[in-house]
Amino acid sequence: MDYIPPSKQDPPDDPRFKNEMEPGAPVYGEEMYPYQENKRDFKHSGPGIASFIIALVTLIGYAVSFVFVGFHAANVLDVNNDVLVESAETIMYLGLSVLILAALNVIGAVTGIIGMTLRRRKKVFAIIGTIINGLFLLLFMLMIATVLVNAA
Template identity: 35%
Template sequence: MNDQRGNDEQFVNKPVYVPTNEPSGKPVRHSGLGVASFILALVSIVAFIGVSIGLLILLAKQVDLGALFDGNGELTMTEEELADKIGPLLGYLFMYPFIIIINLIGLILGIIGLSKSGFKKVFAVIGTVLNGLALLAMVVLVIVAIAQRGL
């Protein structure tokens, strides 16, 4: 039934290498979703760093951090005085959820850009990685803050 000659004939006309994407003559473009993911990653990272530095600078101007505690580790001012000085700065803390939303959108766009065929995936990969790392860093910061607080 299975003679050697029959098996040889089935491979006679088959090429050794079959390219998955036939070149159509036009260059392959970058995925627009990948580029958007990359740009959102850069914007969110710059925004996170900018908001954090700005918040620390404003906090240092409002409160003398060196004289906040005495030698025994007790506050040198009452909690009401400290709340009055820090209160106006709490509005800046609402920027962080927006940055997280930008990262989530960028991560989703990057994943969708990776799944689309026929496009270069460089920006989609970089955007997905940067957005994922930024989200991971923010989650780690929240976990560290909760652990420091003792909740």
Template identity: 40%
Template structure:
């Protein structure tokens, strides 16, 4: 039996999005730390929110979320296909699903912390 194409694509998309999340977090953190330093006043908090690195990181996270949604859909398609190996479809579905769930938990936590 051959591996399912959508399953392999789901696995690759899951890995790419996880690497994208890590790179985005690292690059945005380094850019903000080198530019702003220690936050001491409310005005500096607004500066952080409008910092170009934060805006680009936010967009990159949304792109990674869209990739995760595509990976989840492809993983589910790979699980449905008959006469195909489902290893990559399972792993890709789990990777994408966990990242979507983590994103949702962070959003809910942010809402309740306000």
């Protein structure tokens, strides 16, 4: 059972194509296939989704690390507002977690930029992930600059 398509010279006897000169009437061959791929139906970019997830993970990580240090802040200072020697471990954990999270933000920003450069992919998550990771990196740099200025 072979399928022989109609010739392109004479239009089919379909009522959809009764008069091609009417405004809004479909042109012959336009509706031959019921499903035509929409060029806007792209998939989300994988690196963009990864960048967005990294941004959310680092947001949660920053919140957890600062809440952890906030709970232990009473144990960090003594009566004269001097830093206790025993609190060095808490300060070390905060510094280490902030450095690890900043490194994750760099990875997330690079991944978001890669996600924005992919063709035929949606770029929503890549843009959001790049912006969030970039803001965290900017805040990290401002924090480092503030510490360096106050240390002098």
